[in-house]
Every structure is written in structure tokens, then in C-alpha cells.
Amino acid sequence: MSRRNAHQSSQDDDANTTGAGVTLLILSIAVPSISIAALFIYSFSGKAPGATALITGLMTSMSSAAAGAFLGFLFGVPRTLERKAKAGNKKSAMEVQIPAGAEQEFAPNTNLEQISDWLTKIIVGVGLIKIGTSGGPARRLIAVTSGGMGGGQAATTIAASLIITFTVWGFMNSYLLTYMKIPSAFRWAYGGIIKKIKERPEIDARAIEVVNRVLNPPWGTAPAPQDALDVKVREATEETRIWIFHIVRDVLSPPREEAKIRQTVPVLRALMKAVPDYHQYRGYLGIALATKSEPDWAEAEKMLTEAIEGRATPEEGWLNYEYQRVRCRINLQREREGIIQDLRILKERALNEFLRLLEDPDVKAWIESNQIDKDNLPVA
Known part of the structure; x- marks a missing residue:
């Protein structure tokens, strides 16, 4: 019996809510419609300046509605209930220390609520203080508006009514819209943010x-395809991508393992697709392509050149780009001017690396065949 009464009560509440909503909808349409209709009749009744009165009335109506809507928004902004300390803890929420490793919770930004609260209090306070002297400004506003509508008692009445x-x-x-719709919009937006924040560890874990x-492909297991790798790396956070890059960079640092170098290429391609403007991803992809057991000299040169262009100036560092590009250009038999230019940069800014490069068999043979004086490189 009680369940039936509860169900009936719920149905009655829904019916009352629906009826109230319909009534409000009718009023929100009927009231401005009647006012605008009266304005039209007055404007073209022969006692007003026609279009001038109509435009003045419409603009006054729009301005008044905008001012009222702004105040309604300020008064209707909902308050966020801040989560207090857990049950049984007498400390306030601000005093609770989050233990290391515990899951942290995120609170929504309440600046809008605070501004709304401050402005509301200021408006109400100033309004109560100045309420006795507000009649003069109101009369002047009505007088100015009625003057644009032709003047006279009828224009004054219409102007006051519209305002x-x-x-x-x-x-x-x-x-009403702010009170009823903004909370659900806030919950939807905040819920989406929290969902993404909670999903980040799982997304990063899948990428790793x-x-x-x-x-490090397990024995008997095929490596992940490039498409899947691209998606996972792109979805990962920037911190995780940087961590992945550091792992790849360590693999490419001397002494290198030939088998590992080849495996870094798809990872660097995925990083480059995720962040196309970061020169290190392109540069190290070029290094991997140039140092693997079967070098791809053409693509390596292209990646290294793009990385050098994105790096800005040699003063920034990353001269290993020029180091490997010299090897690429020699094997591709490029023009000597470009090769000499890279050699000069290395000699001026990374002498040890320049001397090590001269021990490379291909570089050594090229210098000898072109009769280049390594101690006095010609101007390119």
C-alpha cells in the first residue's frame, strides 16, 4: 500500500512539475508578445513617429531584457558543494593531508560562483542604500525613452511598461534557465574532465x-603494428611521450645495439606523428635510420635536415644532427659544399665529435678522395 502511495505521489509531483513548466513557457512567450504587439499598435496609430517609435521601443526592450538576464544569471548561478573531510575526521577539508600515493580528487573552478556571489551582494547592498534616491534616475530613463517614441502621456506609459x-x-x-540548466551543464563538463583524469593512468599504461x-618484443610475439602504436602514443600524455622518448634516446646513445636500433624506428615515427613540430623526434628518427644495420640514407637525410631547420641555430646544440647528416650526404654523394658546411659547424662547436667523425671509414675515404684539408676546411 505504501509503495502504491509513493508511486502515486511521484506521478503527482511529475504532473505538477510539468504543469508549472507549461505555465512558465506560456508566460515567457505571452508577456513579451503582448508588449511588442502593443508597441506596434502604438507606433503606427498616427500619434507616434512610426518607425522611430518602433525602433526605440524594440531597442529599449532588448536592453532591458539583457540587463535583467544579466542579473538573473548572477542570482541563479548554483553553488558547488565542496567535499568535506571524511567521516570520523574532525579536521576541516583544508586541514586534511593527502597521503603519498593516495588517489587525489579534483575540485571544479569556483571563480564564477565567487564573482556571482560578490556582485550579488554588492548589487543588493547598494540597491538597499540607494533605493530612496533611485526614483530620479528611473524617471529620467523613462523620459528619455518616451521622448524617442514621440513624447506625451501615452509614450511615457509605453516606455515605462517596456522597461x-x-x-x-x-x-x-x-x-530559471541558469538555475535549472547550468548545474547539469557543470556536472556534464566536470564529469567529463574527471573521467579523462581518471583514465589517464590507464591510457598511459597501454601506451607504455x-x-x-x-x-622488447616477447619471444614468439609479433610487435605491435604501426597504426596501433601511433594511436596509443598520440593518446598518451605529454609526460609519458617524453618518458618514452628518453628510453629511445638511451637506446640510440653509444654503445648501440644493432637489433635495438631498428626497433626504435616505429616508436620515433609514432612520436613524430603525435608532435610534428618537435625537432628531437625527427632528429633521432634520422639518427636511427642512419645507424641501423641497413641504413636508409635518403629518409635519414630528410629527417635530419628538417630537425636542423626546426632546431633554429647550432648554438642551441643537438650537433649530432650534422654529425649523422655528413654520413648520409657522403653515402648519397651529395654536393661537397653542404658536407663541408656541416663539417665546419662540428669542428667549431664539437671538436671531439668532429675528430671521431673523421675516423668513420666513409668520411675518411671521402676526405681523401676530395683532397680536403681537415685542419683548414675551405669556406663552403
Whole structure:
């Protein structure tokens, strides 16, 4: 019996809510419609300046509605209930220390609520103080508006009606919409943010797992395809991508393992696709292509050149780009001017690396065949 009564009560509440909503909808449409219709009749009744009176009335109505809507929004902004300390803890939420490793919770930004609260209090306070002297400004506003509508008692009445009606109409509609719709919009937006934040560890873990399958494929298991690797790396956070890059960079640092170098290429391609403007991803892809057991000299040169262009100036560092590009250009038999230019940069800014490069068999043979004086490189 009690369940039936509860169900009936719920149905009655829904019916009352629906009825109230329909009534408000009718009023929100009927009130401005009647006011605008009266304005049209007055404007073209022969006692007003026609279009001038109509435009003045419409602009006054819009301005009043906007002012009322702004106030309605300020008064209707909902308050966020801040989560207090856990049950049984007498400390306030601000005093609770989050233990290391515990899951942290995120609170929404409440600046809008605070501003709304401050402005509301200021408006109410100033309004109560100045309420006794507000009649003069209100009369001047009505007089100015009625003057644009032709003047006279009828114009004054119409002007006062439009200002009052649309201010109240704008306030009520804005207040109700803000009060009823903004909380759900906040919950939807905040819920989406929290969902993404909670999903980040799982997304990053999947990206690291796929990268690990590429760099260290289990015995008898095929490495992850490039498409899947691209998706996982792109979805990962920037911190995780940087961590992945550091792993790849360590693999490419001397002494290098030939088998590992080849496995870094798809990971660097995925990083480059995720962040195309970062020169290190392109540069180290070029290094991997140039140092693997079967070098791809043409693509390596292209990646290294793009990385050098994205690096800005040699003063920034990363001269290993020029180091490997010299090897690429010699094997591709490029023009000697470009090769000499890279050699000069290395000699001026990384002498040890320049001397090490001269021990490379291909570089050594090229210098001898072109009769280049390594101690006095010609100007390119």
C-alpha cells in the first residue's frame, strides 16, 4: 500500500512539475508578445513617429531584457558543494593531508560562483542604500525613452511598461534557465574532465605496454603494428611521450645495439606523428635510420635536415644532427659544399665529435678522395 502511495505521489509531483513548466513557457512567450504587439499598435496609430517609435521601443526592450538576464544569471548561478573531510575526521577539508600515493580528487573552478556571489551582494547592498534616491534616475530613463517614441502621456506609459516588463521578463527567464540548466551543464563538463583524469593512468599504461612490445618484443610475439602504436602514443600524455622518448634516446646513445636500433624506428615515427613540430623526434628518427644495420640514407637525410631547420641555430646544440647528416650526404654523394658546411659547424662547436667523425671509414675515404684539408676546411 505504501509503495502504491509513493508511486502515486511521484506521478503527482511529475504532473505538477510539468504543469508549472507549461505555465512558465506560456508566460515567457505571452508577456513579451503582448508588449511588442502593443508597441506596434502604438507606433503606427498616427500619434507616434512610426518607425522611430518602433525602433526605440524594440531597442529599449532588448536592453532591458539583457540587463535583467544579466542579473538573473548572477542570482541563479548554483553553488558547488565542496567535499568535506571524511567521516570520523574532525579536521576541516583544508586541514586534511593527502597521503603519498593516495588517489587525489579534483575540485571544479569556483571563480564564477565567487564573482556571482560578490556582485550579488554588492548589487543588493547598494540597491538597499540607494533605493530612496533611485526614483530620479528611473524617471529620467523613462523620459528619455518616451521622448524617442514621440513624447506625451501615452509614450511615457509605453516606455515605462517596456522597461519594467522586459527587465522582469529577462531576469526571470535567465534566473530559471541558469538555475535549472547550468548545474547539469557543470556536472556534464566536470564529469567529463574527471573521467579523462581518471583514465589517464590507464591510457598511459597501454601506451607504455605497446611501446615495450615494440622495443622488447616477447619471444614468439609479433610487435605491435604501426597504426596501433601511433594511436596509443598520440593518446598518451605529454609526460609519458617524453618518458618514452628518453628510453629511445638511451637506446640510440653509444654503445648501440644493432637489433635495438631498428626497433626504435616505429616508436620515433609514432612520436613524430603525435608532435610534428618537435625537432628531437625527427632528429633521432634520422639518427636511427642512419645507424641501423641497413641504413636508409635518403629518409635519414630528410629527417635530419628538417630537425636542423626546426632546431633554429647550432648554438642551441643537438650537433649530432650534422654529425649523422655528413654520413648520409657522403653515402648519397651529395654536393661537397653542404658536407663541408656541416663539417665546419662540428669542428667549431664539437671538436671531439668532429675528430671521431673523421675516423668513420666513409668520411675518411671521402676526405681523401676530395683532397680536403681537415685542419683548414675551405669556406663552403
